[in-house]
Amino acid sequence: MTKKQYPIESLSYTAADPDRYGARPGPPPPYSNGDVDPTVQDEDDRGIWGSQWEFLLSCIGLSVGIGNVWRFPYLAYDNGGGAFLIPYIIVLLLVGKPMYYMELALGQYGGEAPLTIFSCVPIAKGVGAAMVMVSLIVAIYYNVIMSYTLYYMFASMQKVLPWTTCNNEWNTKYCYVRGENITYFTNLIANTSLTLKTAAEEYYNNKVLGANVIEDGVEVSSYNIANLGPIKWDVVLCLLLSWIVVFACLMKGIKSSGKVVYFTATFPYVILLILLIRGCTLTGAKNGILYFLTPTWDKLKDITVWRNALGQMFFSLSVGWGCLIMFASYNKFRHNCYRDAIIVSSLDTITSIIAGFVVFTVLGAMADDLQTDVRDVVKGGPGLAFVAYPEAVARLPVPQLWSIIFFFMLYTLGLDSEFALLECVMSSMTDQFRPLRRHKFTFTLVFCIACFFIAMPSTTHGGQYVWGLMDKYGGDFAVLLIAFFEIVALMWVYGFRNFSQDIAHMLGHKPGWYWIVCWVFISPVLIILVFAAAMYYYKPLTSDGFIYYPPWADGVGWLLAMLSLIQIPLWAIVMIFVQEGTLSQKFRAAITKTEHYDHRLRRHGDTYAETHGMVNVDNKNVAYDNPAARY
Numbered sequence: 001m002t003k004k005q006y007p008i009e010s011l012s013y014t015a016a017d018p019d020r021y022g023a024r025p026g027p028p029p030p031y032s033n034g035d036v037d038p039t040v041q042d043e044d045d046r047g048i049w050g051s052q053w054e055f056l057l058s059c060i061g062l063s064v065g066i067g068n069v070w071r072f073p074y075l076a077y078d079n080g081g082g083a084f085l086i087p088y089i090i091v092l093l094l095v096g097k098p099m100y101y102m103e104l105a106l107g108q109y110g111g112e113a114p115l116t117i118f119s120c121v122p123i124a125k126g127v128g129a130a131m132v133m134v135s136l137i138v139a140i141y142y143n144v145i146m147s148y149t150l151y152y153m154f155a156s157m158q159k160v161l162p163w164t165t166c167n168n169e170w171n172t173k174y175c176y177v178r179g180e181n182i183t184y185f186t187n188l189i190a191n192t193s194l195t196l197k198t199a200a201e202e203y204y205n206n207k208v209l210g211a212n213v214i215e216d217g218v219e220v221s222s223y224n225i226a227n228l229g230p231i232k233w234d235v236v237l238c239l240l241l242s243w244i245v246v247f248a249c250l251m252k253g254i255k256s257s258g259k260v261v262y263f264t265a266t267f268p269y270v271i272l273l274i275l276l277i278r279g280c281t282l283t284g285a286k287n288g289i290l291y292f293l294t295p296t297w298d299k300l301k302d303i304t305v306w307r308n309a310l311g312q313m314f315f316s317l318s319v320g321w322g323c324l325i326m327f328a329s330y331n332k333f334r335h336n337c338y339r340d341a342i343i344v345s346s347l348d349t350i351t352s353i354i355a356g357f358v359v360f361t362v363l364g365a366m367a368d369d370l371q372t373d374v375r376d377v378v379k380g381g382p383g384l385a386f387v388a389y390p391e392a393v394a395r396l397p398v399p400q401l402w403s404i405i406f407f408f409m410l411y412t413l414g415l416d417s418e419f420a421l422l423e424c425v426m427s428s429m430t431d432q433f434r435p436l437r438r439h440k441f442t443f444t445l446v447f448c449i450a451c452f453f454i455a456m457p458s459t460t461h462g463g464q465y466v467w468g469l470m471d472k473y474g475g476d477f478a479v480l481l482i483a484f485f486e487i488v489a490l491m492w493v494y495g496f497r498n499f500s501q502d503i504a505h506m507l508g509h510k511p512g513w514y515w516i517v518c519w520v521f522i523s524p525v526l527i528i529l530v531f532a533a534a535m536y537y538y539k540p541l542t543s544d545g546f547i548y549y550p551p552w553a554d555g556v557g558w559l560l561a562m563l564s565l566i567q568i569p570l571w572a573i574v575m576i577f578v579q580e581g582t583l584s585q586k587f588r589a590a591i592t593k594t595e596h597y598d599h600r601l602r603r604h605g606d607t608y609a610e611t612h613g614m615v616n617v618d619n620k621n622v623a624y625d626n627p628a629a630r631y
Contacts, residue, residue: 047330048330052340054261054262055327056344058416058419060261060348061261062318062324064265064268064316064347064348064351064413064416065316067312067316068348070359070389071316072312072356073352073355073360077291079302079304080296081291081293081294081296082294082295083297083299084299085353088312088313091306091313092317092349094522094523094526096314097342098519098523100341101341101515102519103324104328105328105337105502105503106325106490107324107327108328108329108331108333108335109601110597110600111600112329113128113322113427113428113430115132115432116431117325119593119594120593120594121493122590123493123591124486124490124568125571125575126571127486128428129571130564130565131320131322131325132425132428133563133564133567134322135421135425136451138475139418139421140451140470141455141466142414142421143246143451143455144455144458144463145414146242146411147239147241147242148235148238148386149385149408151238152208154238156404157400159400161390161399161400161403162203162207163200163203163390164200164391166199171202172197172202172217173218175199175202176197177198198391200387200390204387208386210223210461211223211464223461224465225462225465225466225549225553226550227462228460229462230461232459232463235463239455246419246448250422250444251441251445252441264412265416269351272354272358280361282365283365283368284366285360285364286364288359288362288367291364306530307537314480316348319483320482320486321421321479322424323424334506334507336507337506338503360374366395422448426444429443430443469553469556469557478561480527480534482565484527484528487519487524487527488524491519494593496516502601505601540554576590
């Protein structure tokens with residue numbers, strides 16, 4: 001992966017053979033008719049990062065999110081402990097890092113968000129549209145989950161934490177607190193089909209979600225996807241507050257969010273470090289760490305482990321979502337995105353492992369206190385964040401303080417990801433409809449208000465069923481296919497040689513063989529194989545082993561996924577249709593780069609030529625005439 005430097009004498013542009021891999025391209029010529037690109041706006045109009053630190057911290061904040069705290073540790077111990085790290089690191093090296101670098105380079109070269117960035121291969125415009133749709137779906141339900149962290153944070157400001165007792169209106173007669181004598185309860189339900197539930201579990205299900213109706217200590221009914229029930233106004237208020245915070249941070253675009261990340265991207269590391277130190281001092285912490293790291297080698301033979309590893313990598317690094325492309329589009333043209341790709345993708349993995357240590361030191365202490373196995377005190381998904389963690393921090397000294405700190409940390413972790421998801425959508429819209437740039441404040445306000453009202457069904461008593469569908473279908477299966485078509489479009493249609501030359505224009509060197517081999521062969525093959533495995537092992541949504549979604553809801557979920565995936569073939573047809581000539585000519589034009597794609601290189605070419613001694617050339621034989629540039 002050594003950086004190949006090009007001598008001055010090899011830096012001239014060869015118009016007759018621009019795709020030759022060994023040649024180092026110079027800056028492209030102006031438009032063939034001598035006109036200035038009418039769609040190119042001054043970078044000050046669109047916005048640019050105030051410093052390289054804002055970009056780096058924004059990428060860190062995007063990649064290091066809530067999923068690092070609850071999803072990675074759960075998947076690690078559920079898929080072989082330390083053995084899970086092996087497939088995770090492998091897919092990180094063969095898919096994660098290459099795609100991370102690819103998306104940063106694409107966004108920085110084109111200088112636009114996903115919806116308009118694919119002017120390098122117009123037929124793939126639908127890939128960008130699909131990214132925008134996925135980001136929108138995830139942003140809507142992600143803020144609902146963030147509102148739960150605010151709910152818990154405010155609930156922590158009480159003399160007694162409400163999830164540590166069983167004498168509340170939301171508790172059933174089968175509620176118990178871990179560590180107390182539960183022999184009486186065990187005998188009570190010995191001959192029934194009922195099961196005991198912890199105080200933390202009942203608080204989450206019955207109080208926060210409001211999923212069950214409790215009368216006289218008995219669960220009389222439950223809400224479901226067919227009966228969502230009324231709106232929970234306490235959750236709505238938390239959601240409203242969260243959207244107000246998001247709007248305040250995004251109302252000026254990256255000019256405002258870029259300043260916020262100095263705190264939101266660094267604060268979680270301070271808290272994680274404090275929790276790690278505190279966790280290591282707890283009795284039983286060693287057992288939790290050993291449980292987290294001890295490998296179960298037989299798990300490596302299970303295709304599900306590899307599927308989960310790749311899924312976690314996409315979820316954590318946020319490749320295939322369009323957010324990285326959007327962030328990089330605000331970089332200076334010659335910013336060292338190669339360095340940032342290496343730093344952030346590595347730091348994300350390190351953070352996941354640190355979070356694993358934090359989680360399992362506390363859970364190991366809980367297991368020691370309860371004289372049980374670590375597996376019996378841990379639940380995956382939101383249940384880990386909102387059931388096991390509250391119960392864990394309740395066992396620390398001054399639990400109210402630790403609870404407030406922990407859930408505020410979770411909120412800041414989610415805030416950075418929410419910034420990226422929303423800015424991806426809004427930047428795409430302002431790049432496509434440029435007059436919106438002059439009304440950034442109003443556009444952001446209207447957009448946040450609309451998202452708030454769209455999310456209202458997720459705040460009902462059965463809201464978990466709504467965002468459960470959005471989570472699995474809107475942002476899981478779809479991302480794998482989007483990433484596959486993205487890498488195929490760039491490396492096989494636009495061409496890895498052309499893409500390598502674009503990187504050389506920005507950084508002064510082409511990517512090494514490791515990146516090329518992964519982009520062209522290894523990454524797309526692994527992605528499509530894992531997607532096929534996911535389809536083969538597909539099961540409807542379940543909760544604690546019981547199916548709670550009817551077949552029609554599963555169909556709704558797939559329709560939700562199709563909102564994103566349908567964009568790819570739909571826009572491909574449109575991009576072919578708008579061309580001129582015969583069908584074969586239309587298709588060929590739809591896979592030909594438009595001249596607008598090189599607008600940043602055209603603007604910055606003279607400076608680059610002076611710095612590196614490049615020779616500027618005429619525009620002979622390099623004319624562009626692609627109607628797709630208008631769309």
